[in-house]
Amino acid sequence: MLFALLLFSALAFLLLAPSAGQARTRPFFITKEQAYNGMLRADIPPALVIDDGDTVVFNTVMLLGGNLSPEMSFDDMLALRTEMKEKGIGVYAFTGPFHINGAEPGDTLEVRIRRIVPGKYAVTHIYPDHMNIGGLPEGFSKGFLKPLFLSQDRKTIEFAPGVTLKTRPFLGTMAVAPRPGEELPPAVPGYFAGNMDNKELVEGTTLYIPVNVRGALFMAADAHAVQGDGEVSIAAAETYFEEVELQFVVRKDLKLHYPLAESPTHWIVMGFHHDLDEAMKMAIREAISFLMREKGLSREEAFSLCSLSVDFRVTQVVDGDKGVHGMIPKSIFS
Template structure:
């Protein structure tokens, strides 16, 4: 059985590491759900916060470990959509109501928080992303002065309303240019320790948050350490599609529906969020300097391979160079991200120590 890593925070920036937990470990989570229930939670003024994570917030929903939550998020309020030139016909009354009744304190409308009964600081939430789908047949993209990677070339506001063909699962950028739709939540996080106060929903950290990692689609699993009673999970920042880097400051921002099954793991002791996809192990490095982020992503992968696969440090470093792909997660949230992707297929069962 793989050894579960305990991450110790390094200076300055949270380092995120993704590890694979074998079937025997997953079974412990599955045992929690013999009579699991399904819940529905849609974005409304009574079910969201706008722009932050707060460990002192009261939950809008309390569930049992193993329950599934069908979450519907909202791209943003009506005021911002009108400023972007979004057609009035697609602006729902609930988007107008959001502006009227919820105080905007940041960029992202987050549905939640959701409390998981029995969760205590030191536990881990295992969030299995069962399904993702578009809630509306459109998305928006926007860039603003001073943002993105090319502010010197675009010192003005721009944006676009992007129609989506739900049957073909493509977004039309302009005539003859289509992008495959691959929806995911850019922002999934838990409540930070109460003494920390509110954290902006923009940068990711030890609480999870704004990963903007396009690999976290349906079929992936995310592990978040719990910092407050109940965990207080919130999700939002729906993306219909995004390139690695999110270079102009936003993805194809959209309202999404997601099915999340949430387990409580008292057998895991993690310091940093971790995740996996069906095909890859992924480690992430975060730093204002992209070079440092890359170094930290590789360092985390070496540590993972030594700690869980029995490789020597030299073997791990060689494997990273031979098989790991470094990708730019995002470069537009102040803290930049690099994620290192290692295919699970490199491990032949008989060869693993």
């Protein structure tokens, strides 16, 4: 009897275990010259082709084509940024795109954030008042750039004497291709995800993005070592990632029209709009839709529950489209 049970267990393991052709881990490391610095489009040739379920371990490079550096002055950075914009080049240096076999328009791409290893240094900055960039464009006559250095274990940053920050690395930008025919700036968030700057998307969380073109064409950039909700000065601790490990799963059973995220403790809905009030309304609508769809609540019940238990936070206020995200606690559901 025991032998039969062991034999059955062994056969079950062999049948359920992924074969050699399934669920691979793919390394993909780039130099700054290999980064993609253009607009978001649906016709960018893929840099890597993977299968549904595969994991990719990759790196990212600094902003400004990989050239942003703590050795720069603010004027150096501004000159480089101005030059790139005059040439029509985006200031984001993307790793990708990744073509995921099996992803079709109408599907959802599930992006599981497994691991992030930040780099050794970072930069934060503010722009002068006359540029009208940031959440408080007043009282700063000159631009400012501050170099930041991570501790050897990459766990902290000494911002100033007596001021130590715990790192909480995340990708500021994770995007799939927009709809065919559209060309979008890389600094804008939207239905394709993009530059969400959502500090909740750390390792251990999952992002769900609606797919708009065959293969999804996923790209990542804008590495942040740490950021507060709002990102009010326009910059987080802008860094690079030595390694990011993401797993990609094509979901045929999940139909979304807007990005959704999941942490071990919360469901996270999002809204983006150039008007912060409208972004808030969008996030509330997304929360109501989620609670009706997933939890079977009426519209009235869902809206009431949003007021009682959902925390709505300002994601960022500094890009063309501002963001609000709603934190729906899993603990309230039995």
